[in-house]
Amino acid sequence: MDGRFDIAIIGSGPAGITAAINAKIRNKKVIIFGHENLSNKLYLAPKINNYVGFYGISGKDLTEKFKSHLYDMDIEITYERVNNVYAMGDYYALMINDKIVEAKSIVLATGINFSNPLKGEREFLGKGVGYCATCDAPLYEGKVVTIIGFNEESVEEANYVSEIAATVYFIPMFKGDYKLNDKIKLIKDKPVEIVGENLVKKLILKNTELVTDGVFFLRDNIAPDQLIPGIEIEDKHIKVNRSMETNLPGCYAAGDITGKPYQYLKAMGEGQVAALSAVSYLDNMKK
Amino acid sequence: MVKHITDITFNEEIKGDVPVIVDFWAPWCGPCKMIGPVLEEVAAELEGKVKVTKLNVDENGVTSEKYRVFSIPTILLFKNGNLVDQIVGFKPKDAIISWIKNHI
Numbered sequence: 001m002d003g004r005f006d007i008a009i010i011g012s013g014p015a016g017i018t019a020a021i022n023a024k025i026r027n028k029k030v031i032i033f034g035h036e037n038l039s040n041k042l043y044l045a046p047k048i049n050n051y052v053g054f055y056g057i058s059g060k061d062l063t064e065k066f067k068s069h070l071y072d073m074d075i076e077i078t079y080e081r082v083n084n085v086y087a088m089g090d091y092y093a094l095m096i097n098d099k100i101v102e103a104k105s106i107v108l109a110t111g112i113n114f115s116n117p118l119k120g121e122r123e124f125l126g127k128g129v130g131y132c133a134t135c136d137a138p139l140y141e142g143k144v145v146t147i148i149g150f151n152e153e154s155v156e157e158a159n160y161v162s163e164i165a166a167t168v169y170f171i172p173m174f175k176g177d178y179k180l181n182d183k184i185k186l187i188k189d190k191p192v193e194i195v196g197e198n199l200v201k202k203l204i205l206k207n208t209e210l211v212t213d214g215v216f217f218l219r220d221n222i223a224p225d226q227l228i229p230g231i232e233i234e235d236k237h238i239k240v241n242r243s244m245e246t247n248l249p250g251c252y253a254a255g256d257i258t259g260k261p262y263q264y265l266k267a268m269g270e271g272q273v274a275a276l277s278a279v280s281y282l283d284n285m286k287k
Numbered sequence: 288m289v290k291h292i293t294d295i296t297f298n299e300e301i302k303g304d305v306p307v308i309v310d311f312w313a314p315w316c317g318p319c320k321m322i323g324p325v326l327e328e329v330a331a332e333l334e335g336k337v338k339v340t341k342l343n344v345d346e347n348g349v350t351s352e353k354y355r356v357f358s359i360p361t362i363l364l365f366k367n368g369n370l371v372d373q374i375v376g377f378k379p380k381d382a383i384i385s386w387i388k389n390h391i
Binding site: 084087098100126129130136198214230 | 379
């Protein structure tokens, strides 16, 4: 993954793969981040009746057709998680764990599989609430940190933080055997609200309350304005125009993330428009 | 130009009529590295209208503790030595510029 890509596509559902196919046809250097199943929403659909040409097809069968289409066109999906995308001016920096991938333009096609923020989460962002425990851990030396984990990786982050913080609480939001070290206190309860004054003081749960200096949310899918700071949101979706342009130059969005109807064909149409808009943006850049 | 400031020089640096922004950063912080060059551009574009500084939280614990910086990058904006506004996390150049312009 060296050199700067023309287009980085985030998401491998119908919108993302359609964007990739169209960008590839226009000979652009493309990278697409996604999942092995492409889109779990599609993969798990028992029957689809409005996908033109394939009446009654199952999500699994349609996924296989998509995969062979991608294979035939030499489009490979990168199975890595993009943590953040930063608008650097004339390019975008995609943060992938400790790696940085650069792209001149972006197509956001992540779907809408993210949860609503907890009460108090937005208000206390940067005042005790954070999304990257390993990043901010050194600022919590000798303090109390609560980690609300949504995946296996969050366990590793909790273990890391426990080496720095005085106390670490771990609240799992997923099922599994949590390989936490002995210093961490496992709390199986449902978070309700974060309270404090200028800074976080407490996390209120359904059955208990934790006095804590910090609360980290380690989710699989983060809200679009957390993923790409500065992007304009309207009614929980990314604001786009008919060319699928967002407010950030060179950044496009397609699919469920732009709003209803949450339909495969609508997502694909938008993915195509987004890719073609990105192509003309790139062509204008050269001039 | 972005000026590096410390616990010792902090109070002196944030004085004055021109608004001062302080970028709290650390070398181990990914988003801090990315916002660094963006702030260089902001400093060049708004030269004379705003003073852009940065403070390493690892080496300057007193100031970070005083302003309770718990997430980096955090950018604080001072006017006449008083804290008037803050932003947390990476922001694109245009967003930072319009944020500063609200205070000029």
